[in-house]
Amino acid sequence: MAMKILRYSVDGSSYYGILGIDGNVERLKCSPLEQLIPAGYVDHLESARILSPFHRPRIFGLGYNYRAHSQEVGKSTPTLPVLFMKPSTTVIGHEDAIIYPSDGENIHFEGELTVIIGKEARHVSEGDALDYVFGYTCGNDVSDRVLQRRESEFGCLLVGKGYDTFAPIGPVVETDLDPANLRLVTRVNGEVRQNGNTADLVYGVSALIAYLSKYMTLLPGDHIMTGTPAGVGPIKPGDTIEVEIEGIGVLRNRVLAAAEAMG
Structure with a gap:
């Protein structure tokens, strides 16, 4: 139900x-x-x-998982899921503040469908994968592009995605959706910046669960942020970011300067 x-x-x-x-x-x-x-x-x-829907979950992130986004950043379509992890301390909830780092130069929003695992999963087939999903919510994979590119030159990715507050999640978890055809819209200060659909995913939810569970045990409460559509761009203190996914709702967060956040 x-x-x-x-x-x-x-x-x-x-x-x-x-x-x-x-x-x-x-x-x-x-x-x-x-x-x-x-x-x-x-x-x-x-x-x-x-x-946030769950307190400090494990978070798996996907890079270049929308065809149009890969094209806009000049990347070829990946031949396997491009995975990274975000620390659990990145997670904030609806209406919580994204803290803009004091030394930040180029911080981007990334609206994403986020999958929440409902039960332990290991060696799961694509055909059975959705049976292991608890539900779906909105996410924003906030990213420091300067650090991300510097890390990527050496084949790693952590700090550029890993600041505290860099994973807004919420506001609710919808337990029954078809993740293969959902409209995703991201707005900055009311202006539409992303207007995509999960039909454009290179690796859909079932494929991602099957792939991850082949190598590791997925746990109840784990989050999979499935990647972002085309249209990513910079944010600044004072901006309001909204990620809206049909059937779920709107995740809204304001961007706050680090100095302001510290009082």
Whole structure:
């Protein structure tokens, strides 16, 4: 059954819940990765703060996984998934601030469909892969292009993708979607910068899960950020970034200068 799951805080305590069409949230007793058991409480979304869907998950990222994006940056279509990882401390939630580094020169947004694994997966076939998905959400793979290019010259990629706050995720997890045909739009200050569709993915969700699980065990709560469409570009302090994916919603984050964030 399709539902929208979110993690949120009320009066300093955090909970998981199911978002209703009326905007109310049916609180759950425990993580939805364990069981979907109602706690017997209903919270009002307007009095809650939406958090990232899961606290500090493992994050797998994909490079050059949209054909049009590969073309815009002058790369050939990859012959295998181009993978990297983002530290769990990069994750922030809906309406949290992306902190622009004090020495940042060229920081980019990257709107992405993000897959959340629901159960342990190892040696999974493409045909069975979607059975291991808990749901889908919006993501923004914020990237420091200067550091990214310097690292890539030596065949590695970590710091350029790994600043704290460089992985906004949310606002909700939709448990039932067809990931093969979803419109993705990214806006900066209301202006559309990306307008893509997951049909343009080189490696779709099933292929990515099968590929990763061939080499390592995927765990409940793992995130796979599936890559970004064409149209990536720079951001600056004061900007508001919105990533919208049909069937899920809008992930919104403001960019804040490091000095301002420190008070």
